[in-house]
Amino acid sequence: MKLNYRIVIFALAIVFGIVFSVPSLLQTEGGKKITLGLDLQGGLHMLLGVKTDEAIKSRIKSIAASVKHYADRNDILIDGLTFDENSVRFEVLDSDEVKSFHTFLSKVEGAKVTNNGSVITVSFTPKEVVKIKKLAIDQAIETIRNRLDQFGLSEPIVARQGKEKILVELAGIKTPQEEQRARELISRAAKLELMAVDEDRNARVYNMSEADAAAYGDVILPDAKNPQIKYLVHEIPILDGSMLTGANVGFDKNNRPVIDFKLNSEGADIFGDFTGKNVGKRLAIVLDGKVFSAPNINERIGGGAGQISGNYTVVEAKDLAIALRSGALLAPIYMLEKRSVGPSLGADSIKASMVALIGGFVLVIAFMVLYYRMAGVIANIALIANLLLLLAVMSLFGATLTLPGMAGIVLTVGMAVDANVIITERIRELIYEGKSMHKAIEDGYSNAMTAILDANITTLIASVVLYVYGTGAIKGFAITMSIGILASMLTAILGTHGIYQMLESKMAKNKDYRFWFGIKG
Amino acid sequence: MEFFKYTRPFDFMGKSKIAMTISIILILASYVILATKGLNYGIDFAGGTIVQVKYDKAAPIKEMRERLKGDKLFDGASITEFGSPDEVVIRMKTTTGNVTQDIGDVTREALKGTGKFEIRRVDIVGPKVGSELKEKGLMALFLSVAAILIYVAFRFEWRFAVASIAALIHDVSIAMGAVALFEIDVNLDVLAAILTLLGYSLNDTIIVFDRIREGIVKSKNVNLAEIINESITRTLARTTLTSLTTFFVVFTLFMFGGEIIHAFAFTLLVGIVVGTYSSIFVASPILMLFGFDVKKYHEKLAEKAKREAEKERMRAQYESGVM
Numbered sequence: 001m002k003l004n005y006r007i008v009i010f011a012l013a014i015v016f017g018i019v020f021s022v023p024s025l026l027q028t029e030g031g032k033k034i035t036l037g038l039d040l041q042g043g044l045h046m047l048l049g050v051k052t053d054e055a056i057k058s059r060i061k062s063i064a065a066s067v068k069h070y071a072d073r074n075d076i077l078i079d080g081l082t083f084d085e086n087s088v089r090f091e092v093l094d095s096d097e098v099k100s101f102h103t104f105l106s107k108v109e110g111a112k113v114t115n116n117g118s119v120i121t122v123s124f125t126p127k128e129v130v131k132i133k134k135l136a137i138d139q140a141i142e143t144i145r146n147r148l149d150q151f152g153l154s155e156p157i158v159a160r161q162g163k164e165k166i167l168v169e170l171a172g173i174k175t176p177q178e179e180q181r182a183r184e185l186i187s188r189a190a191k192l193e194l195m196a197v198d199e200d201r202n203a204r205v206y207n208m209s210e211a212d213a214a215a216y217g218d219v220i221l222p223d224a225k226n227p228q229i230k231y232l233v234h235e236i237p238i239l240d241g242s243m244l245t246g247a248n249v250g251f252d253k254n255n256r257p258v259i260d261f262k263l264n265s266e267g268a269d270i271f272g273d274f275t276g277k278n279v280g281k282r283l284a285i286v287l288d289g290k291v292f293s294a295p296n297i298n299e300r301i302g303g304g305a306g307q308i309s310g311n312y313t314v315v316e317a318k319d320l321a322i323a324l325r326s327g328a329l330l331a332p333i334y335m336l337e338k339r340s341v342g343p344s345l346g347a348d349s350i351k352a353s354m355v356a357l358i359g360g361f362v363l364v365i366a367f368m369v370l371y372y373r374m375a376g377v378i379a380n381i382a383l384i385a386n387l388l389l390l391l392a393v394m395s396l397f398g399a400t401l402t403l404p405g406m407a408g409i410v411l412t413v414g415m416a417v418d419a420n421v422i423i424t425e426r427i428r429e430l431i432y433e434g435k436s437m438h439k440a441i442e443d444g445y446s447n448a449m450t451a452i453l454d455a456n457i458t459t460l461i462a463s464v465v466l467y468v469y470g471t472g473a474i475k476g477f478a479i480t481m482s483i484g485i486l487a488s489m490l491t492a493i494l495g496t497h498g499i500y501q502m503l504e505s506k507m508a509k510n511k512d513y514r515f516w517f518g519i520k521g
Numbered sequence: 522m523e524f525f526k527y528t529r530p531f532d533f534m535g536k537s538k539i540a541m542t543i544s545i546i547l548i549l550a551s552y553v554i555l556a557t558k559g560l561n562y563g564i565d566f567a568g569g570t571i572v573q574v575k576y577d578k579a580a581p582i583k584e585m586r587e588r589l590k591g592d593k594l595f596d597g598a599s600i601t602e603f604g605s606p607d608e609v610v611i612r613m614k615t616t617t618g619n620v621t622q623d624i625g626d627v628t629r630e631a632l633k634g635t636g637k638f639e640i641r642r643v644d645i646v647g648p649k650v651g652s653e654l655k656e657k658g659l660m661a662l663f664l665s666v667a668a669i670l671i672y673v674a675f676r677f678e679w680r681f682a683v684a685s686i687a688a689l690i691h692d693v694s695i696a697m698g699a700v701a702l703f704e705i706d707v708n709l710d711v712l713a714a715i716l717t718l719l720g721y722s723l724n725d726t727i728i729v730f731d732r733i734r735e736g737i738v739k740s741k742n743v744n745l746a747e748i749i750n751e752s753i754t755r756t757l758a759r760t761t762l763t764s765l766t767t768f769f770v771v772f773t774l775f776m777f778g779g780e781i782i783h784a785f786a787f788t789l790l791v792g793i794v795v796g797t798y799s800s801i802f803v804a805s806p807i808l809m810l811f812g813f814d815v816k817k818y819h820e821k822l823a824e825k826a827k828r829e830a831e832k833e834r835m836r837a838q839y840e841s842g843v844m
Binding site for chain 1: 522523527573575617618619620621623625626629639640641642643644645646647649650654657658660661664665668669672673676709710712713716717719720721723724725727728731732735755756758759762763765766767768769770771772773774776777778779781782785786789
């Protein structure tokens, strides 16, 4: 027996394969492991869209709020302040003040301010519209990520897919309740608004339609605990959650969970001004379009701290605080695609594909030995090395193993011996032609080479395209197929060649063709 | 052991008329099935909702239908067994974009009291995503065929490339026909199977073509049919053996891999059988059909060799001149 460079490389590859596949195979503590895909371990996969038009609308609304605040603060009389999806419109009663509004509004980024006499219209430039939409998506990704990071699952994935889709993958979800909680946390707008109750008309709220309310610049909002109770509030909020700096779970005097929030200095100023001017009236604390409480303003409130009380459990309060802290979603999100797999189904899939893998593996191995004898054994060594390498490379890259990925491995088992079948057939042919053992092996390898290369490269091309254009679990199939093919070049071609070269002197001596290649010779 | 010991070439080309007739009938039948029955697009491409429910005993499908009838969300829902009598899937064409309301929860509520069950899978694919996946899938199919065509043309010759693609279309068409015939849900996994088949079928064809190319270059014989017969016979052992091992594993996958992998394994099974047949009986006759001329090819090779030699001589002269 002689060592040669091929056998050394092959041995190194096997060592590499064993070392790096052990953590995944034995599930050891440390080391890099293959992660199981959601379809195998169970979990929730969602593709979310963002209603970006709503982000524009909400920006418009906040411009309206600042116009109102500016007018109030500087004692400028304005009339007919209205807004729609794209613009804010109001009339300045003292036309000398039009210029002052122009200066004030020019500070608003991307705003297009036009006036027709004393009627001012504010809208966004097309460039700004694109920017706001993009921001809404960026911010949604950021916000959802923040919320899920605090949710307590291990390694939640939140990523952009394509231009405007958000991919969310949660592996640790085990129960429907948990899933429900996660979905609510993700989709919660968490839009906090402090709004003034329209005390002049609130008494008539139960006889009013939405349109009636709109005519007064008001909206009708339901109570969070009891939707039968309604409030009539000014549509333009005093301030919103964007001025929030913190939100935490606290407890009120009856020891019920509440959420304490704090405003930044600008928010505190606005809040102080408003409460100072509206003593005796009510302030509605509105979250996602529902009135959580509407306390009476007894005095000017400085410092910018407030409280949201509601009828919630500690867990609900905690989730709400997370949502408020990580900021409101600028625009609502909606579901484009959802795939949820229960852990028991994942376990069943693993079991089934393992049975298939082992069954196929045993069949192939037995067939190769039966048909090719020693050459079959050598091919089988290469096959096992191939699987180890495949697992090692996947572990090293932290690749995800999906159900189609398992199918890819099973298929690799079937196709990896192909190279050895081609080579051994060539060797058999040459032996029949009367070539010596040495010559038959060397020529067998070189004759088979172009065919094997061409065949593998075409399969590789199909796999790569599948990877680039595939989604989710299918990518996993493409990965295992590609790695399997590449590994087979090393094991089935180089490795087996090395083994033959090592055994060559022995083979040349005993010339037992039946033993070595399964033929009479 | 040896099944195919080479003694003399079989006359495969002599049988090519029969093979071509069979192939054309199969392809036409596939297209007729595809045109009349059509493909049964699953939710990945058509959009829709799937809820998979597993009971601890046989699922009460009749009662389930009754229960779900009332709810508008389940309009047009179909309930079918999935793999075993305990397990069913509820399929709907409709989807809901609402993140907080979940069809799984609604189903759980609606089926309360029908026995002990567990909701194991909820898949919702919105129509927009479905059509996008379809577009991407077709793109993948088209691109890989184009890439492979270029590679084969570069490595062999354009006639070989065209013949291998023809064999490919043959295999994919028949596999798709079988998928339509057995009303298999076409989802992403079937697309993956088709793309794998693409690589596999070519793999097979290329091994044979490689032998033909070798035969053309090496032998003095200029009769293409004889070269092809010899090449196919010589690769017959490999073609059948590799197909056999691959068939083994895909068959175990089909039998034991579970319901979810069924469509994938089925498509591949059909593909392997058809692909093996086509690399023996379809690809090479097409090569003949295009009138590949061995004599001209030999002349071209000789020409090329002469040019190379000339170049080499010039280079040698030039180099010695400079020295």
